[in-house]
Amino acid sequence: MVFSLIPKELKFFEMFSRAAKNAVETARTYQDLVKNFRNDHPFIQKIRDLEHEGDVITHELMDSLNRTFITPFDREDIHGLTTDIDNIVDAIQAVSDRMQMYHINTQDPPLGKLADILERAVVEVEKAVREMADFKNARRVLDFCIEINRLENEGDSALSEAIQNLFRGAKDPLEVIKWKEVYEITEAAIDRCEDVANTIEGIVVKNA
């Protein structure tokens, strides 16, 4: 897999890199928010702003695709990777908004654990995306993808533990409904990192 780095191609990689860095900042803001959650925490709005910034980058990417004849890899894959990274940020905003909507005014260790795994997965996404632009061999890119898959499995286990804990004892059913959803959307954000890994693997397969 060799991409010749003519300026136009660099532009795409630079935009993917910005999108991935924006996703890392979103995941880190969520990680901090979760550890100090209160309903009027300014990070809820900060996550919305980061999501908006992500939309702007997505739009620039789609626009460049519109105006570029030769792309560093298939147009469909540029579209796919752009959407995948956007979906991570969307999921994080969705869960942060849900927490505010549900007036969840507590910290919760199992959610903290899920948010930590998410942050680590998004960091690997950013590495994989960066390596795609500046690589000597596909192996390193794929290694980041393998690590993302491993973190997704870790997320599955953490979710399972969180939910078993949630159902244990006599709980208020409405609280169960709220927390189950907050856990599940956080885990879904980790799954969206796995989508990025799968898309990147597909790009590597086609361009090998």
Add this chain to the structure above:
Amino acid sequence: MVFSLIPKELKFFEMFSRAAKNAVETARTYQDLVKNFRNDHPFIQKIRDLEHEGDVITHELMDSLNRTFITPFDREDIHGLTTDIDNIVDAIQAVSDRMQMYHINTQDPPLGKLADILERAVVEVEKAVREMADFKNARRVLDFCIEINRLENEGDSALSEAIQNLFRGAKDPLEVIKWKEVYEITEAAIDRCEDVANTIEGIVVKNA
């Protein structure tokens, strides 16, 4: 983006237009149903019939694709747009069936609001699809897509409000489970309109 309108191509646009008009009628029937809901309302069956009609159009589209060598745009996009419009109608039937299944025998203003937004989004979908066949420039098609995106945001806010209201006060948890799902599937139908907008934007990008 210029499509030369040879007869075979017109046939595809005519079928897309029928599919979109069928979606509009489904959304309007749901809008009326929601405002006068009772468990034996004939519109529940009418929506099932419209969903079946949508399946027939989908099948005709797939069959034409099977027998046509030159298509007005990529085969994959014809497949995608067909599926996207079908998904709107499927979601509306799913929520209407759920309401009957749950024996929901009341009107509910927040659901009425969501159904209104859905109807407006599907009307924009129909305009975007119609404009694709008979267009002078891509700008107008994209303007409908932007409006669909705006309505999807409006749907998000309406869902958030509906769910906050649902959890407020001491509610029967089983009623919360039912209504949460009814709201969420209605909002998912609006999301399916955004999928159409994204597919159309992709087609415009490729054919610009």
Add this chain to the structure above:
Amino acid sequence: MVFSLIPKELKFFEMFSRAAKNAVETARTYQDLVKNFRNDHPFIQKIRDLEHEGDVITHELMDSLNRTFITPFDREDIHGLTTDIDNIVDAIQAVSDRMQMYHINTQDPPLGKLADILERAVVEVEKAVREMADFKNARRVLDFCIEINRLENEGDSALSEAIQNLFRGAKDPLEVIKWKEVYEITEAAIDRCEDVANTIEGIVVKNA
């Protein structure tokens, strides 16, 4: 639709066939598990092992795709079909794990019915995949796809009946939450069979 069966192409069909046979065994194990469910049943682990075996086959398929220049049909479709079959097995493992997680220590006739429909749908998937490699005409392949669609409708009805039954009478809301999810993931596994049918129909459309 004519595939010339050179050795490399046979290899793909042979791997698809192995993936589909693995899905059949997973669905049958789940069918048996559901009929004798207890929280420490060895079939819960057996399903995890089958899911792992499915991952190994998926990985072999992706690797072969990586190293093969001429494929029996579009690379994207080989990727898609591989993912679709994997998704069936993933859904079955997800529901089996959920049942253990929720400490569901009973048999349940409506779930038994859903598991039966799932098993029949996966058997049709295996037939459709097998027929793709060794076929005289596309008709037979499409007939299996039609039967999968019919079973998906049967699954919808069985889910609707199961959920109506679940909400009837004064139930513990936490039990309703658990069972609703178990029913729904089982039905989602049947939907994943329909995804395979749709992908295969698409392949037939393109290669007719």
